[in-house]
Amino acid sequence: MSTRPVWAEVSLERLRGNLEVLRRSVAEHWLDGPPDNLPELLAVVKADAYGHGVTLCGPALAAAGARWLGVTSVEEGCVLRRALGVLPSHLSATRILVMSGVWHGEADAAIDHGLTAQVWERFQLELLHQAASRRGLPAGAVSVHLEIDTGMARQGVAPGRALAELLEHPVLRSGRIAVDGVMTHFSAAERLLEPETEAQILRFSSALGQLAGAGIVPRWVHAGNSATVFSRGQCGALQALAEGCGARLMLRPGLALYGYAPRTIPAQEPGGLEPVLSWKTRIVSLRELGVGQGAGYNSIFRATRPTRLALTPVGYGDGLNRMLSGLEPSSLEPSSGSAMLVRGERARVAGRISMDQTMLDVTDIRGVAIGDEVAILGEQSGPAGAARLTAWEHADLCGTIPYEVLCRIAARVPRVVVG
Numbered sequence: 001m002s003t004r005p006v007w008a009e010v011s012l013e014r015l016r017g018n019l020e021v022l023r024r025s026v027a028e029h030w031l032d033g034p035p036d037n038l039p040e041l042l043a044v045v046k047a048d049a050y051g052h053g054v055t056l057c058g059p060a061l062a063a064a065g066a067r068w069l070g071v072t073s074v075e076e077g078c079v080l081r082r083a084l085g086v087l088p089s090h091l092s093a094t095r096i097l098v099m100s101g102v103w104h105g106e107a108d109a110a111i112d113h114g115l116t117a118q119v120w121e122r123f124q125l126e127l128l129h130q131a132a133s134r135r136g137l138p139a140g141a142v143s144v145h146l147e148i149d150t151g152m153a154r155q156g157v158a159p160g161r162a163l164a165e166l167l168e169h170p171v172l173r174s175g176r177i178a179v180d181g182v183m184t185h186f187s188a189a190e191r192l193l194e195p196e197t198e199a200q201i202l203r204f205s206s207a208l209g210q211l212a213g214a215g216i217v218p219r220w221v222h223a224g225n226s227a228t229v230f231s232r233g234q235c236g237a238l239q240a241l242a243e244g245c246g247a248r249l250m251l252r253p254g255l256a257l258y259g260y261a262p263r264t265i266p267a268q269e270p271g272g273l274e275p276v277l278s279w280k281t282r283i284v285s286l287r288e289l290g291v292g293q294g295a296g297y298n299s300i301f302r303a304t305r306p307t308r309l310a311l312t313p314v315g316y317g318d319g320l321n322r323m324l325s326g327l328e329p330s331s332l333e334p335s336s337g338s339a340m341l342v343r344g345e346r347a348r349v350a351g352r353i354s355m356d357q358t359m360l361d362v363t364d365i366r367g368v369a370i371g372d373e374v375a376i377l378g379e380q381s382g383p384a385g386a387a388r389l390t391a392w393e394h395a396d397l398c399g400t401i402p403y404e405v406l407c408r409i410a411a412r413v414p415r416v417v418v419g
């Protein structure tokens with residue numbers, strides 16, 4: 001049981017709402033197409049659902065109709081499969097794509113948990129084939145999604161000779177392992193008019209042609225991320241590709257499900273997304289500082305006026321980035337620097353963030369008391385108004401992206417479902 005007052009609230013209602021926003025966006029782009037051929041959305045729940053808890057979010061997304069979920073390890077896929085087991089059988093059949101491939105010692109668990117592996121290396125096909133043979137499974141019982149490297153150069157097989165060689169592999173030629181899907185990943189999906197994305201789509205197209213030539217007919221063709229869902233141009237080009245080979249298109253949003261719109265260039269704000277996670281703590285101690293008194297490691301905070309400091313029991317051990325530490329107050333613009341919300345107002349972080357503690361300057365906030373709830377991320381209203389802190393703010397201050405802010409929230413912070 002966790003009794004320390006540091007926790008993260010996960011709103012499944014908002015998660016479902018964001019899925020709906022994504023679905024509406026896709027439907028709007030497909031006004032001309034037959035409604036029964038709308039692109040499917042694979043809900044990405046890797047890295048413990050971007051720090052939100054895969055056992056909470058996975059079943060909620062499946063129950064809301066997500067037929068594919070994406071993870072990046074077999075271990076996580078197994079945890080997710082067990083979590084889906086609580087759903088009625090038609091929902092627990094949700095497909096789980098392991099987007100990182102399989103490694104030695106993982107193929108048995110992948111098959112036994114009904115995971116679909118993304119593959120591009122010969123050894124991955126061999127591991128799956130050996131595990132299928134050990135189980136006496138018939139040809140085609142284990143299917144994979146083939147990843148094409150169209151320019152990201154991270155995972156995948158390049159179109160042309162490398163792909164031709166892979167397709168010659170006996171387990172593919174014989175159909176013992178079936179290719180159920182073909183996918184690629186864009187290196188700059190957020191740049192809506194990026195020539196590189198167009199070039200990647202062309203290379204993807206040539207790979208699909210090569211597969212058709214080899215007699216491989218995938219059911220699924222997928223690419224793209226959150227930004228792609230909101231980008232009419234990229235969606236249209238992909239739709240044409242999928243239709244060209246008689247497959248169903250799938251897009252793979254992650255971040256937007258959790259309520260963060262991708263920062264696209266040119267900017268395009270999809271409305272209606274709401275952050276799913278709120279990170280909270282409480283004030284556990286208060287003290288007064290006289291002018292000139294320092295606080296925290298190396299006294300990098302020094303009071304320039306009579307100051308009231310509030311202590312919160314959250315620190316970098318919880319995943320709060322130490323780059324959010326607050327310097328001497330006059331050295332920062334009043335509106336910049338990191339803050340938490342107390343009584344609906346912004347309270348600046350005072351001094352160094354410690355492993356397990358962070359202090360806040362609450363001098364200007366009236367009526368602060370031990371026990372007050374503090375929002376590290378999320379919304380809060382109080383007597384003086386309401387405010388919101390998002391992972392974008394932390395990300396900008398730390399020179400990173402909201403993905404990292406969210407999935408760095410440590411495992412010791414309990415995730416609590418609200419709504």
Ligand SMILES: *Cc1c(COP(=O)(O)O)cnc(C)c1O
Pocket residue numbers: 044046099185224225226227252253254255256
């Ligand atoms: C993480 C990931 C996504 C989702 O990207 P977002 O930017 O979070 O929408 C899609 N596809 C792959 C292969 C990924 O690794």
